Amino acid sequence: MNKELIIRSKSSAVDFALLKDGKLIELNKEVDDNKFSVGDIYVAKIKKPISGLNAAFVGVGHEKDGFLHYHDLGPNLPSLLNFFKNINSGRNKDYSLNNFRFEKEIPKDGSIQDYLKSQQQILVQIVKEPISTKGPRVSSELSLAGRFMVLIPFSDRISISQKIESNAEKNRLKKLVKSIRPKGFGVIIRTVAQNQKVRELDADLQQLLGRWKNLCERLGKVNNYPTKILSEINRSSSILRDIFDNDFTGIHVDDPEMLVEIKDYLKTIAPDKISIVRYFKNRNTPIFDHFGIERQIKTSFGQTVSMQKGAYLVIEHTEALHVIDVNSGNRSNKARSQEQTAFEVNMIAASEIARQLRLRDMGGIIVVDFIDLNTNENRKKLFEHLLKEMESDRTKHKILPPSRFGLIQITRQRVRPEMNIKTRESNPNKKGEVEAPIVLIDKINAELDKIVKNRQNKKKKVFLHIHPFIAAYLTSGFPSIRASWCIKYKKWIQVVPRDAFMYLEFRFLDQNRRLLRTK
Numbered sequence: 001m002n003k004e005l006i007i008r009s010k011s012s013a014v015d016f017a018l019l020k021d022g023k024l025i026e027l028n029k030e031v032d033d034n035k036f037s038v039g040d041i042y043v044a045k046i047k048k049p050i051s052g053l054n055a056a057f058v059g060v061g062h063e064k065d066g067f068l069h070y071h072d073l074g075p076n077l078p079s080l081l082n083f084f085k086n087i088n089s090g091r092n093k094d095y096s097l098n099n100f101r102f103e104k105e106i107p108k109d110g111s112i113q114d115y116l117k118s119q120q121q122i123l124v125q126i127v128k129e130p131i132s133t134k135g136p137r138v139s140s141e142l143s144l145a146g147r148f149m150v151l152i153p154f155s156d157r158i159s160i161s162q163k164i165e166s167n168a169e170k171n172r173l174k175k176l177v178k179s180i181r182p183k184g185f186g187v188i189i190r191t192v193a194q195n196q197k198v199r200e201l202d203a204d205l206q207q208l209l210g211r212w213k214n215l216c217e218r219l220g221k222v223n224n225y226p227t228k229i230l231s232e233i234n235r236s237s238s239i240l241r242d243i244f245d246n247d248f249t250g251i252h253v254d255d256p257e258m259l260v261e262i263k264d265y266l267k268t269i270a271p272d273k274i275s276i277v278r279y280f281k282n283r284n285t286p287i288f289d290h291f292g293i294e295r296q297i298k299t300s301f302g303q304t305v306s307m308q309k310g311a312y313l314v315i316e317h318t319e320a321l322h323v324i325d326v327n328s329g330n331r332s333n334k335a336r337s338q339e340q341t342a343f344e345v346n347m348i349a350a351s352e353i354a355r356q357l358r359l360r361d362m363g364g365i366i367v368v369d370f371i372d373l374n375t376n377e378n379r380k381k382l383f384e385h386l387l388k389e390m391e392s393d394r395t396k397h398k399i400l401p402p403s404r405f406g407l408i409q410i411t412r413q414r415v416r417p418e419m420n421i422k423t424r425e426s427n428p429n430k431k432g433e434v435e436a437p438i439v440l441i442d443k444i445n446a447e448l449d450k451i452v453k454n455r456q457n458k459k460k461k462v463f464l465h466i467h468p469f470i471a472a473y474l475t476s477g478f479p480s481i482r483a484s485w486c487i488k489y490k491k492w493i494q495v496v497p498r499d500a501f502m503y504l505e506f507r508f509l510d511q512n513r514r515l516l517r518t519k
Contacts, residue, residue, distance in 0.1 A: 363414020
């Protein structure tokens with residue numbers, strides 16, 4: 001498996017595309033004016049506790065107040081408030097928690113009005129960015145994320161990622177972290193800490209303690225509320241922190257400043273991998289076009305997503321619910337039975353659905369309508385395959401077994417606005433919109449493949465009737481797309497320009513001007 005990270009820098013944003021064996025599996029965007037990122041820590045002011053919701057609205061500087069639920073206060077809220085008060089007033093300049101006296105924990109089923117009052121100052125962290133008409137969701141249980149661990153002030157717990165399956169490795173990591181963990185700090189050991197030595201773990205811990213010290217130093221100088229006192233590290237570094245592993249073979253950047261930034265960060269987490277960071281300096285071809293990412297974006301973000309052999313997904317969105325319908329299309333049935341065909345299409349769809357959830361960063365409730373399967377064995381295999389494909393998804397999610405009607409429900413946490421990319425373009429022939437021309441080429445390729453492989457068409461000549469603009473595109477350049485068809489299928493495809501055709505209209509005909517069958 002080869003992974004590559006392609007980074008495109010623009011004036012107002014930076015786009016990050018993660019490729020796995022050349023296929024786009026994740027797309028992120030960092031916007032310059034995004035002031036409320038997950039992980040940012042603020043000194044905020046309580047606007048109003050609401051007893052009916054057992055929550056409070058918190059002013060963090062956004063046009064919509066942040067939402068702080070009682071369950072997000074954290075059990076050590078009194079200790080946090082006391083520490084904040086002492087640091088902010090200058091009475092305490094010891095930023096470690098070695099000699100700090102912890103307060104009694106709050107109960108799990110208490111009332112928020114017993115602990116927070118209107119106009120009270122409090123430290124909060126963004127856990128969910130503003131989405132649509134809602135303000136950010138915040139928590140007063142702070143955490144600082146590193147490469148191998150997450151540091152939690154005012155705690156003494158050591159937790160380990162459930163994705164680490166070996167009990168021996170869990171015990172080893174727990175023992176190592178226990179030996180280096182400072183008093184008053186809890187630690188969550190991340191999956192990537194697996195097989196790491198104490199030196200690497202301690203270096204990560206010291207970097208996090210350094211961030212904690214910076215937070216405390218700024219905390220002692222705060223006069224205005226609300227104020228951001230600690231930003232999440234920049235998006236490029238945070239993405240590398242979360243996804244980087246030994247499978248990476250290339251990181252390609254088109255901005256010299258970001259190149260230096262990424263190399264500096266890699267020096268701290270994987271110095272032996274600095275050589276894979278490369279500067280892309282092709283002025284004639286944009287970086288996303290060079291790596292085929294624009295084409296994949298156009299074909300992956302529409303309402304209809306094509307898969308192998310004519311199968312496709314239809315994806316419908318609402319505010320909190322997404323519905324995905326699996327269709328077999330005109331897939332030729334070489335399988336032994338209808339059940340086997342449905343099973344094969346469903347397995348392909350499960351892999352594509354796992355990719356789509358990451359790619360679009362879909363959250364909330366996702367309902368998948370797979371093609372009906374008659375045997376329990378096939379339904380079980382499909383469910384297990386979907387679970388396996390979703391293992392690499394870092395976002396919290398839960399997958400329920402198939403219902404009586406063959407529906408599978410997925411809940412996936414949403415902490416940022418969903419990635420929404422427009423894939424339709426203005427129709428040059430008349431009013432309205434049409435699919436992007438780049439999608440048309442993929443449709444032509446898919447239909448031609450089925451036509452050529454149909455035995456009934458073996459001795460027939462193939463004529464592609466299409467708009468003159470598209471005809472010129474198919475036949476120009478060396479090698480042209482038509483020439484590549486000839487090499488692939490050992491068959492010459494005659495391209496016929498048709499002035500009467502709409503921009504994206506096409507038909508495959510034989511020498512008698514009859515439509516060629518795809519199956």
